[in-house]
Amino acid sequence: MSYSDKVIDHYSNPRNVGTLDKKDPNVGTGLVGAPECGDVMRLQLKINPETQIIEEAKFKTFGCGSAIASSSLATEWIKGRTVSDALAIKNTDIVRELALPPVKIHCSVLAEDAIKAAITDWKQRHTEAVLAPAETAKA
Amino acid sequence: MAVKTPIYFDNHATTRCDPRVVEAMVPYLLEDFGNAASRNHAFGWAAEKGVDQARESIAKVIGATAKEIIFTSGATESNNLAIKGVAEMYREKGNHIITMVIEHKAVLDTCKRLEKQGYNVTYLPVQRDGRLDLAELEAAITPKTILISIMAANNEIGVIQDMEAIGKIAKKHKILFHTDAVQAFGKIPVDVNQWGVDLLSATAHKIYGPKGVGALYVRRRNPRVSLACQMDGGGHERGMRSGTLNVPGIVGFGKAAEIALAEMSSEGERLRKLRDRLNAGLFAKLDELYINGSMEHRLPNNLNISFAYVEGESLLMGINDIAVSSGSACTSATLEPSYVLKALGVGEDLAHTSIRFGLGRFNTEEEVDYVIDRMVETVVRLRDLSPLYEMAKEGVDLSKMEWVTH
Numbered sequence: 318m319s320y321s322d323k324v325i326d327h328y329s330n331p332r333n334v335g336t337l338d339k340k341d342p343n344v345g346t347g348l349v350g351a352p353e354c355g356d357v358m359r360l361q362l363k364i365n366p367e368t369q370i371i372e373e374a375k376f377k378t379f380g381c382g383s384a385i386a387s388s389s390l391a392t393e394w395i396k397g398r399t400v401s402d403a404l405a406i407k408n409t410d411i412v413r414e415l416a417l418p419p420v421k422i423h424c425s426v427l428a429e430d431a432i433k434a435a436i437t438d439w440k441q442r443h444t445e446a447v448l449a450p451a452e453t454a455k456a
Numbered sequence: 457m458a459v460k461t462p463i464y465f466d467n468h469a470t471t472r473c474d475p476r477v478v479e480a481m482v483p484y485l486l487e488d489f490g491n492a493a494s495r496n497h498a499f500g501w502a503a504e505k506g507v508d509q510a511r512e513s514i515a516k517v518i519g520a521t522a523k524e525i526i527f528t529s530g531a532t533e534s535n536n537l538a539i540k541g542v543a544e545m546y547r548e549k550g551n552h553i554i555t556m557v558i559e560h561k562a563v564l565d566t567c568k569r570l571e572k573q574g575y576n577v578t579y580l581p582v583q584r585d586g587r588l589d590l591a592e593l594e595a596a597i598t599p600k601t602i603l604i605s606i607m608a609a610n611n612e613i614g615v616i617q618d619m620e621a622i623g624k625i626a627k628k629h630k631i632l633f634h635t636d637a638v639q640a641f642g643k644i645p646v647d648v649n650q651w652g653v654d655l656l657s658a659t660a661h662k663i664y665g666p667k668g669v670g671a672l673y674v675r676r677r678n679p680r681v682s683l684a685c686q687m688d689g690g691g692h693e694r695g696m697r698s699g700t701l702n703v704p705g706i707v708g709f710g711k712a713a714e715i716a717l718a719e720m721s722s723e724g725e726r727l728r729k730l731r732d733r734l735n736a737g738l739f740a741k742l743d744e745l746y747i748n749g750s751m752e753h754r755l756p757n758n759l760n761i762s763f764a765y766v767e768g769e770s771l772l773m774g775i776n777d778i779a780v781s782s783g784s785a786c787t788s789a790t791l792e793p794s795y796v797l798k799a800l801g802v803g804e805d806l807a808h809t810s811i812r813f814g815l816g817r818f819n820t821e822e823e824v825d826y827v828i829d830r831m832v833e834t835v836v837r838l839r840d841l842s843p844l845y846e847m848a849k850e851g852v853d854l855s856k857m858e859w860v861t862h
Contacts, residue, residue, distance in 0.1 A: 357844055
């Protein structure tokens with residue numbers, strides 16, 4: 318199979334590889350895929366609760382070159398954007414940008430899922446962090 | 457010394473023609489171009505002489521006689537002819553065939569087709585090391601069993617079966633024994649009488665010969681094996697396989713067989729040393745590597761390793777100046793990881809990370825060292841990128857995680 322230049326570029330020089338502190342209430346982690354299926358993506362976002370801006374985005378991916386490229390591209394796109402902008406990213410945008418062939422569309426779906434999972438996790442954790450002191454005050 | 461890239465380490469898929477083979481073939485494309493079936497002129501005689509000599513050389517590799525060699529278009533055809541030919545010919549005697557789950561698709565899919573036609577097929581499992589449990593084989597035999605088809609050496613993991621023992625079981629129950637010996641032929645000692653094999657498939661392009669030519673050994677005595685031909689026509693090859701013989705291909709196959717036999721022990725030893733060097737080099741610099749299949753009962757040129765936490769296709773992409781193959785689903789048309797590794801009990805997660813190295817006649821020690829360096833560098837880089845490697849290092853039991861599958 319031949320890869321597009323953009324896939325090769327992201328595979329060879331992946332952007333924003335790394336790990337954020339998952340205990341930080343402003344960090345949301347999305348872990349999608351399964352080792353049995355041959356791809357697992359972990360996307361971590363650090364989001365400013367005041368501005369709703371994604372200040373940091375880090376990923377690690379186990380998967381084929383297209384999966385690595387999809388997650389690398391996703392971090393590049395969402396960094397500095399607002400949560401609602403990030404949620405508006407569709408897998409088809411990734412397919413188009415990376416020129417993924419049909420057999421690799423699932424890689425882009427996984428990247429979209431990772432964004433959603435990370436934001437859901439952040440919302441949940443952030444709400445809990447905000448609610449917890451309030452409930453203590455009530456008691 | 458700088459090695460020349462790309463490097464070819466995929467010799468189980470196919471091999472480069474040996475220049476000596478090409479040299480032997482050329483006259484049969486030019487002056488000796490005749491049809492080996494033309495009995496009435498010199499062109500035909502010359503072609504026939506070349507074919508006879510090749511038949512002799514190929515028979516010698518497996519301890520057979522020249523008359524027992526049938527030429528085909530390749531091992532896929534040989535396997536089809538052997539299994540379908542026996543099934544059809546011995547239909548009165550029974551309709552049960554025994555084979556093994558790690559056979560090549562040319563055997564498995566042939567058996568599947570026969571099942572649709574009313575035959576019963578037992579697909580025996582293999583043990584963790586890739587070898588057949590002989591007690592299970594014997595237990596699977598029924599009064600209706602007409603054929604046992606077990607490959608000599610596997611194309612992915614290079615594991616060699618206990619052929620002599622299987623042959624004894626077949627003989628004891630008076631069942632015909634076919635073997636797909638594509639990977640073993642010319643690589644390790646093969647003797648159809650010692651193994652008790654009645655039918656054997658081989659091909660030229662795995663032993664530095666040309667593509668498009670194969671052979672089927674069909675035993676002529678004790679017992680005399682008959683086959684229903686699958687290709688109708690001029691009645692070539694003792695009526696078992698019609699079609700004008702591919703004379704240059706056959707001559708090339710013969711030359712390749714002759715060289716393989718003459719150089720088998722020295723080349724086998726050299727390849728084993730290279731393979732062991734590759735294995736040792738990788739294990740010295742990387743952790744969490746898993747060898748798939750028995751190391752003891754294995755072709756000298758094969759190595760199959762799972763590089764845990766690194767997906768196979770991404771690994772291939774990183775070593776794009778080295779030709780190897782992977783058991784990863786992403787590299788196959790079916791999007792399923794290797795069924796051979798699955799049959800060994802290798803988890804799908806590890807199957808996705810497997811790489812098959814197939815060394816060959818033209819590989820050098822410098823190439824092995826280059827491959828070690830490139831593999832190590834790429835695996836380290838991709839593990840830095842792998843969430844699984846990070847989690848495993850943190851002590852997370854990945855098998856107990858709940859994964860969101862898609």
